Amino acid sequence: MRKTTALIAALALLASLTACASGPGSNGCDPLVSSGNASSAVTATGKFGTAPKVKFPTPLYTKSNEKTQVIAGKGAPIQDGQPVALDVTILNGTNGKVLQSSSYAADGFSLVTVGKSSIPSVTEALRCATVGSRVVIVGSPKDSHSGQADDANGIGKNDSFVYVVDVRNSFLAKADGANQIPQNDMPLVVTTADGTPGISIPSSTAPKSLKIDVLKQGSGTKVKTGNYLIVQYTGVPWSLTDKKPFDSTWSEHQASVIQVGAASVSTGLSKALVGQRVGSQVLVVAPPKDAAVADGSGKAPTDNTSVYVVDILGIAQ
Structure with missing residues (x-):
């Protein structure tokens, strides 16, 4: 039986390749989030669709969301409103500990909808990504966990999150028949x-x-x-x-x-x-x-x- 999970549900527990950053307007799309010093400092090696080996200097912090593409995908850029099937590994930027990770199984995936959401660090950063890409996102404390500490899960109020996202598939934003x-x-x-x-x-x-x-x-x-x-x-x-x-x-x-x-x-x-x-x-x-x-x-x-x-x-x- 296929197992499907929503990234939001996964986050409820919480409430290298050379970087190839996409510039504004590249591939006919206008991204909301750009590459920066924090996202460029993260390496995420391993084959697409498998659990990555993630390294970055700690503590890693950003006041605004950043993203860097480390594996290039193909096809049309993903736009707001499109649901995306993905695998994701989430780490605490302060100490490098893994907070949550997909199973990376063929019959399971997480689903998010690109654009406005309660986790903008991910859904806004995925605008203009393509299927088959691996994207490193460093999310601000505000956009990752609303700047709220979670002692039970080892999260401080000023901790940034590091997301390594493999974009497996994308779907229509609305019925187009x-x-x-x-x-x-x-x-x-x-x-x-x-x-x-x-x-x-x-x-x-x-x-x-x-x-x-x-x-x-x-x-x-x-x-x-x-x-x-x-x-x-x-x-x-x-x-x-x-x-x-x-x-x-x-x-x-x-x-x-x-x-x-x-x-x-x-x-x-x-x-x-x-x-x-x-x-x-x-x-x-x-x-x-x-x-x-x-x-x-x-x-x-x-x-x-x-x-x-x-x-x-x-x-x-």
Whole structure:
């Protein structure tokens, strides 16, 4: 079984090759973070996709985030909003101790979304990186752990973090399929420039059976039961006056990994996603029995029809 972890979850425990730095505007992308003395002082040797041997002079400190590329990747530069699968080793810049590390297994990875997040030291530094690259990031105390000491994990309030990131894959930032004619009597969906959906519920009575409407028809790989999907989604109740989402990846600025057909995914969502293609945006109206999650982890209301908008951004390979 594939193991997937979010870098944010990993960090919850906490709350050489010649450097080849990319300059502003290189490869058609404008990076937010540049190389500096701290990131250039770090060596991270070893093959891409394997645990690196990391060395740097201690204590290593920076007031602002820095990044240096040590293995060059290929392909288009990664932009804000794109989810990225990666392996990462995190060290304390003050003493060089490893704080957290990926398994570097073929069937596991961490997932972050590039751009705005609660860990900008990583997600902002990865803008303009390419798949196959190894990037050394030295994060400021503020952007790595909010400048908060964590005695249990040996972290001082002024400690910088060193991240060695291997970028394994990248995915769509939002559904990019062709717009389709929406079905009658279904919720209306409009999206902002970054893909965040807004959902308007009709005044009619909620349907009693599962309803599925493809709003954008993608042209990518077809989804099968058991696939691990990279998705962005929003879920709102049908009939309550307050239509605030009960669950949304968009509000967290972080895409998610779900396994189609698993006990942690509602039967309605799994039925709706099987057979769809990467790049599609799917509207799902699910009565309580179809919105329920078998393992009890779902957030959908138990006494109300749920409305989901799901962007299928990729399939984890």
